[in-house]
Amino acid sequence: MKKLYVVAALLSLVGLADALYLTIEHVTGQSVRCTIISGCSAVLSSPYAVVAGIPLAAVGAAAYFTVFSLAILTLFGYHSAAKLMGVMVFTMFGLSLWLIYLQAFVIREFCQYCLLSAAITAALLVVVLISRGLRR
């Protein structure tokens, strides 16, 4: 059981690094040049990349940091954190699905770092579901 939360903490660290990278890309505009291989410029420069003036990538970074914190707290015996972590991961997974939909059908460009984030969230969801299954 404990191992699962170690995995969750590590996954959320990777997610945090990924989201931080995207935030920096967004803020500095490094990927704004159009390139053959990357659709990140189209995705990051789209109106969907900002919510209420805040880059969505920064919101993602904050979310991954929260999940990391909750996983660590659970590991150290703060069991109420596990519930909150489940809620966070479910919400993040739902949002990730929405973002994949936007990339596929609205922006019509894929950003590999955004897809990596979605994959990490999906893996986190699997971890949460397994941990819930084990608890029963």
Added chain:
Amino acid sequence: MKRILPFIIILVVLVVALGSAWYLTRTIPASPTLPSSSGSQPPGSQGSPVAQQQKPPVVQGVPGADPPHVLGPADAPIKIEEFGDFECPPCGIFHPILEQMHAEFGDKLQITFREFPLVPTHQHALAAASAAEAAGLQGKFWEMHDLIYEHQNAWKKEFDVRPIFEGYAKQIGLDVERYKRDMNGDLVAQRIFADGKRGHSLGVKGTPTVFMNGREVPFENLPAEKLRVVIQNELRSSGR
């Protein structure tokens, strides 16, 4: 200790994350988003400094489409060659900047446009390049080039852009039937291919990529206030 250990771990991760984000945003040169020419400060005034990087080497590459699309005199001391994609938003932002430089530096500047449609990324880029090249066969490349860039936001979300470009062809007085034939003709395709081949030989990976007297201008120096300084420096070093 065990009670506070998780909080210490969380704090360490927070500090590392914020610290690295802060460090990276400071070291990566900001604002290559090509802030539009609204920043029309007088030359030499404050504003973000031009990225002082080591001068890249002069590159030759294979020849592109011949004759190229050129504005300005052949003996101009500053020769700018732009590889552009009509559907690429930063190229659309760069268009008025280059026009502004052309107006400011006049005969000291020669501008060459090379087609570099990013076909897998931009679905209409090839059609736009073909439209501009077909107009070029009737001597009106720049007129079409300007219209396509200026209305980028109007056509790039459309499903079928050809009728829109035909409208531009009419607007600039082209023989529309010939234009339609040329758009799908070999000559236009060969010109785009030749420019693409030249770009590839010069290591162009994205758009806009700009060369000045054979040296690549870093992307972060493309906003008007920085490009102006880059041109002035080059003029100074060439003694003109």
